[in-house]
Amino acid sequence: MTMRTPSFSPMRLRTAAVALLAPALLGGCDWVVMNPSGDVARQQANLILWSTGLMLLIIVPVIALTILFAWKYRHSNEDAEYTPDWDHSTGLELIIWSAPLLIVIALGALTWISTHSLDPYRPLARLEPGKLLAKNDKPLEIQVVSLDWKWLFIYPEQGVATVNELVLPMNRQVRFRITSSSVMNTFYVPAMAGMIYSMPGMETRLHAVLNKPGRFDGFSANYSGAGFSDMRFTVDSMDDAGFAKWASEARTAPKRLDMPAYLQLEKPSEKVAAARYAAIAPQLFDRILGMCTKPGETCMQATMMQDGAHDPKRDSGHGAPVNNGGHMRGSEAKGALLKEPEEKGSSPHRNAPRDAAPGSSKPGSEDNRSMTSIDPLRAPFAGAAAARS
Numbered sequence: 001m002t003m004r005t006p007s008f009s010p011m012r013l014r015t016a017a018v019a020l021l022a023p024a025l026l027g028g029c030d031w032v033v034m035n036p037s038g039d040v041a042r043q044q045a046n047l048i049l050w051s052t053g054l055m056l057l058i059i060v061p062v063i064a065l066t067i068l069f070a071w072k073y074r075h076s077n078e079d080a081e082y083t084p085d086w087d088h089s090t091g092l093e094l095i096i097w098s099a100p101l102l103i104v105i106a107l108g109a110l111t112w113i114s115t116h117s118l119d120p121y122r123p124l125a126r127l128e129p130g131k132l133l134a135k136n137d138k139p140l141e142i143q144v145v146s147l148d149w150k151w152l153f154i155y156p157e158q159g160v161a162t163v164n165e166l167v168l169p170m171n172r173q174v175r176f177r178i179t180s181s182s183v184m185n186t187f188y189v190p191a192m193a194g195m196i197y198s199m200p201g202m203e204t205r206l207h208a209v210l211n212k213p214g215r216f217d218g219f220s221a222n223y224s225g226a227g228f229s230d231m232r233f234t235v236d237s238m239d240d241a242g243f244a245k246w247a248s249e250a251r252t253a254p255k256r257l258d259m260p261a262y263l264q265l266e267k268p269s270e271k272v273a274a275a276r277y278a279a280i281a282p283q284l285f286d287r288i289l290g291m292c293t294k295p296g297e298t299c300m301q302a303t304m305m306q307d308g309a310h311d312p313k314r315d316s317g318h319g320a321p322v323n324n325g326g327h328m329r330g331s332e333a334k335g336a337l338l339k340e341p342e343e344k345g346s347s348p349h350r351n352a353p354r355d356a357a358p359g360s361s362k363p364g365s366e367d368n369r370s371m372t373s374i375d376p377l378r379a380p381f382a383g384a385a386a387a388r389s
Contacts, residue, residue: 037212038192039128047114054103120196120206124173128211139173143285146185146198148268149227154285160250161257164233165274166218168210169243176206179289181266183224189235191216201291201300210237226369227270253278
């Protein structure tokens with residue numbers, strides 16, 4: 001009798017090798033979202049696990065029963081019970097409807113509780129499990145500005161600022177005030193907390209903490225133009241002594257972030273190296289938020305205060321017009337409220353000729369790389385109006 005040696009094709013060998021190496025390869029992955037270093041992110045990871053577990057209470061039995069029914073009632077199984085007239089079972093109906101209903105109720109309760117406890121605008125109640133925060137605890141405030149295409153971090157308490165470098169004291173609550181100088185972005189440090197949007201002219205907030213020392217990654221997760229892929233920053237978590245030493249070193253940096261320096265920094269740039277600034281222009285973050293960093297611009301805060309002080313519905317329209325001074329972003333024209341009727345004229349219809357759109361339709365053209373919302377906008381139909389005049 002001849003013995004046959006088993007043969008293995010190259011495809012089978014590759015499949016077996018991948019199957020054997022898969023656990024080792026996956027073991028090297030750093031699932032930072034599920035293994036974070038901050039208490040807020042840890043609670044968010046637990047929420048994902050609880051939600052997944054509750055949903056698996058339905059998914060696993062359904063998959064198991066599907067396989068069981070397909071096997072039991074297969075064509076070759078002549079012993080399977082055949083009841084063509086069966087159409088209802090009260091007990092089965094109760095199981096089918098009550099189990100999903102209870103799971104939906106549990107998911108709703110879990111979502112309601114976590115929505116309030118993990119509200120990013122809400123100050124933290126604890127630094128980590130078992131370590132509650134006192135009500136008079138003063139968080140470290142950091143002002144965050146997303147630029148094209150880099151991140152600016154302002155430390156008002158320390159009087160310093162950084163670009164693409166975020167340093168945090170370990171086990172201390174941090175309050176982030178977040179805005180954008182240009183288009184919308186997202187401030188995201190997976191090891192610390194979930195992502196928060198940054199929007200021009202608006203302020204969003206985030207309260208978070210890091211409980212472990214180390215270096216972590218931060219980035220924008222919202223596409224914002226040509227330099228988006230390199231819009232990343234480092235996050236260093238250190239003890240109080242290390243943070244105080246870093247702040248002291250930052251105060252000796254040669255650069256100063258005054259208004260001319262900020263206007264230069266605001267211009268679009270890619271792959272920006274980390275930088276430190278030893279001094280900050282007064283109320284810089286508020287001016288960025290109010291979109292009035294350029295000379296002569298009227299801050300939105302002042303405009304809204306005038307709106308509130310002279311509400312046409314409240315004072316019968318006798319208040320002063322809001323756009324009564326300063327350079328308004330995007331237009332040099334005088335506001336319509338200040339114009340006489342004969343000055344207003346009429347706008348051209350939507351099909352009127354207009355100037356060519358900026359940029360280029362050629363794929364990969366350099367003309368499309370530096371377009372940003374901080375550039376002054378031209379008045380609509382300016383070309384058509386000039387042609388008629």
